[in-house]
Amino acid sequence: xxKIIIDTDMGADDYIAVQLAILSNKFKIExxxxxxxxxxxxxxxxxxxxxxxxxxxxxxxxxxxGSKNPIKDFMINTKDNAxxxxxxxxVIYPKxxxxxxxxxxxxxxxxKVNDSPNKISIVAIGPLSNxxxxxxKDKDFEKNIKEIIIMGGxxxxxxxxPYAEFNFYNDPEAAKLVFESKIKNxxxxxxxxxxxxxxxxxxxxxxxxxxxxxxxFIYDITRDSAKLDREKNKVDGAVISDAINxxxxxxxxxxxxxxxxxxxxxxxxxxxxxSVVSFEKEANCKIAVDVDSKKCLYVIFSTxxxxxxxxxxxxxxxxxxx
Numbered sequence: 001x002x003k004i005i006i007d008t009d010m011g012a013d014d015y016i017a018v019q020l021a022i023l024s025n026k027f028k029i030e031x032x033x034x035x036x037x038x039x040x041x042x043x044x045x046x047x048x049x050x051x052x053x054x055x056x057x058x059x060x061x062x063x064x065x066g067s068k069n070p071i072k073d074f075m076i077n078t079k080d081n082a083x084x085x086x087x088x089x090x091v092i093y094p095k096x097x098x099x100x101x102x103x104x105x106x107x108x109x110x111x112k113v114n115d116s117p118n119k120i121s122i123v124a125i126g127p128l129s130n131x132x133x134x135x136x137k138d139k140d141f142e143k144n145i146k147e148i149i150i151m152g153g154x155x156x157x158x159x160x161x162p163y164a165e166f167n168f169y170n171d172p173e174a175a176k177l178v179f180e181s182k183i184k185n186x187x188x189x190x191x192x193x194x195x196x197x198x199x200x201x202x203x204x205x206x207x208x209x210x211x212x213x214x215x216x217f218i219y220d221i222t223r224d225s226a227k228l229d230r231e232k233n234k235v236d237g238a239v240i241s242d243a244i245n246x247x248x249x250x251x252x253x254x255x256x257x258x259x260x261x262x263x264x265x266x267x268x269x270x271x272x273x274x275s276v277v278s279f280e281k282e283a284n285c286k287i288a289v290d291v292d293s294k295k296c297l298y299v300i301f302s303t304x305x306x307x308x309x310x311x312x313x314x315x316x317x318x319x320x321x322x
Contacts, residue, residue, distance in 0.1 A: 002249065003028045003119055005109060007066070008242070009037025009126030009167075010044040011083035012221040015051045017125055017242040019214075019304050022057055024250050030112055030120060031062045033105035037126040037170050039087030041068045047087050049098030054214050058098055066105030067129035070171035071136075074272060080160050082228045088221040105130050110138045117144040123249070124150045124178075125242035127167050132174035135181050147185035148178070149245045153262065153275030154190040155287060159233060164273035165191045168264060172273035176264040179284060186285035188262060189248065189255065190275065193288040194241035195233055197296045199226065202315045204237060206308060215305045243300050244291065251299055256290040259283040294319065 004027045008014045021027055034044045045065065052058045084090040101108065109130065113120050122145055124131060135142045152167035152175065160166045168175040179186065199207075199222055207219040222238040229239050248255050261281035265274040277287060294316045302309040 001028045002026065002121060003030055003116070004121045004123050004249070005030050005033060005112065007033045007035060007122060007124045007126060007130050008044075008048070009035050009039065010047040010051070011038030011087045011242075012089065012225055012238065013240045013242040014038065014125055015047065015088070015221060016218065016240055016300065016304065017246050018048070018051050019055055020243050020246045020300055021123070022061070023055060024246070024303050026250050029061050031064055031108065033064045033066045033109060033130055034100075035066045035105070035126040035130050036068045037167060038083045039085070041065060043086045045100060046095060049096040050093055052098065053096045054217060058096065063098065063100050064103060064105035064108050065100045067133055070127065070129055070174060071132055071177070072173035074172060074269075076169070076272065080166060080228070082166070082225050084224040089224040091220045106133045106137060110134050110141050113144045114138070114140050118146045121146050121249070122148045123245050124148055124152070125245055127170035128152070128174040128178045129171045132171070132177040135177055142181040142183050145183050147187065148183050149187045149189065149248065150178070151189050151194065151242050151245050153188050154192040155275070155277045155289070156192045158274070159191045159195070161272070163271045165275070168275060169273040172264060172266045175273060175275075176266050179262050179264055187257065188275065188285055188287040189241075189244055190287060191241060193255075193291050194244050195229070195235055195239045196291050197241075197244055197293045198229065198235050198237040198239055200237040200319070202319070203297070203301065203312070206311055206315060207305075210305075210308060212305050212307055215308060218304075240300065244296060247296050247299050251295065254292050254296045254299065255288045257286040258289045259286050262287065
């Protein structure tokens, strides 16, 4: 069973990703580390425990509090309100009693990875501040990671500036450090690919009117991202980027990957956090260049809401290929 650490900033698509990882029964989840990004650290803590509680897994996975700030402050505005103020489209829910571990995320991650060299994969679905800080702090950490699957960047245009994707823009220096690191296997799943996988209108209606409590909650917490993605990114519904990392680890056939060189821009403010992709230079990672959106959506939602599996399959069968 693959051992993973999920490093997350707990927006709505993180909710889906975390539940997918747990409910797939495909992974030994060593722990969940939190990072500031889609929402504040306090909100991220509230959201992760709600996420676990909704599938009766509260207390089954250890949670660690991580970086509240980027490695380097570029004095830029990174707030796009894609997930509302609380990460869950401002949905108000009763506080769930959960406790983060006493050890901070960075120190725990370093020890866990170094104690099991080349055994643990990191699924990075937020800004890369925790991982970059660990690289800076311990020289063995980067060499002992089995692989890192990163949701971030874009081969073409970004989603927060014309050039930059949200996670990288939140901490450009961290992204730069990770891509220049000695981590042997790096996979980048960029926004230009993930935006092909959306919680589109027919699925929205299925979830909105479902008797399944978790389905209705997923609909509710994706309202802000659905609005932004429809208006700004011109797609039908909320992009569920972070869940694709987990989906790929469950079924590698959902993505087409290509080896390349990725460099993160940190000098020119206009292009800040741009992931500059070259297929001519020496490769330092693999990036996703295409996705089977139907297969992705089926794996994701039939796993999380199995009682809706037949309806999901029927809707996807009628959906035109992107």
